[in-house]
Amino acid sequence: MVAGPTLETERLFLRPMVAEDLEALEGIFGDPAVMAAFGAPPQSRERVQRWLDRNLSHQLEHGYGLFAVCLKSDGRMIGNCGLELMEIDGEQVAELGYDFRSDCWNRGYATEAAIAVRDYALGVLGLPRLVSLVRPANEASARVAEKAGGRKTGLVEREARTYLLYVYASAHDSRQMKSTMGKRVSASRQAAAKSAVPGSPVKSE
Numbered sequence: 001m002v003a004g005p006t007l008e009t010e011r012l013f014l015r016p017m018v019a020e021d022l023e024a025l026e027g028i029f030g031d032p033a034v035m036a037a038f039g040a041p042p043q044s045r046e047r048v049q050r051w052l053d054r055n056l057s058h059q060l061e062h063g064y065g066l067f068a069v070c071l072k073s074d075g076r077m078i079g080n081c082g083l084e085l086m087e088i089d090g091e092q093v094a095e096l097g098y099d100f101r102s103d104c105w106n107r108g109y110a111t112e113a114a115i116a117v118r119d120y121a122l123g124v125l126g127l128p129r130l131v132s133l134v135r136p137a138n139e140a141s142a143r144v145a146e147k148a149g150g151r152k153t154g155l156v157e158r159e160a161r162t163y164l165l166y167v168y169a170s171a172h173d174s175r176q177m178k179s180t181m182g183k184r185v186s187a188s189r190q191a192a193a194k195s196a197v198p199g200s201p202v203k204s205e
Contacts, residue, residue, distance in 0.1 A: 014067035133163035
């Protein structure tokens with residue numbers, strides 16, 4: 001049974017992953033170009049099956065997980081993008097991850113899907129924090145995280161590997177950040193006005 005919503009973008013629809021997606025996933029994780037980004041060899045059918053089973057269990061347990069990313073034009077599954085709850089530095093955090101067929105790279109699909117999942121995670125599910133972990137050598141994945149609004153905050157160690165940590169701000173966080181910045185600018189201008197020579201103009205930044 002499929003649980004969860006279907007998300008739509010201009011060119012894609014994202015539906016909850018199902019057991020029947022195994023063959024399409026083999027086309028992703030069995031691709032040497034895709035797995036090179038992970039520093040790993042192409043995955044066998046058995047390993048992809050275990051990966052799929054784990055993500056389906058996560059979906060049932062938490063009510064969200066990975067979406068199958070499909071083209072609206074022909075319904076073909078070209079990747080996955082979604083959420084996985086994991087422990088980072090002792091805190092349970094949802095990670096936004098994505099994997100796409102190599103013949104669908106450089107077309108903006110990953111960014112389009114990531115933005116849809118970001119909005120769903122922060123706006124609909126109301127998750128308190130959302131991150132992406134990116135291998136330092138994976139520049140393409142880093143660009144997707146940045147275009148989707150992720151802010152690089154440093155490095156994190158997980159399962160004996162080092163990743164770049166990208167953090168996504170919710171709408172509330174963004175408003176709060178803008179409000180704080182506005183107060184700082186206002187205070188700066190007031191201080192400048194007080195220290196200015198009487199009769200001289202106060203410059204605005």
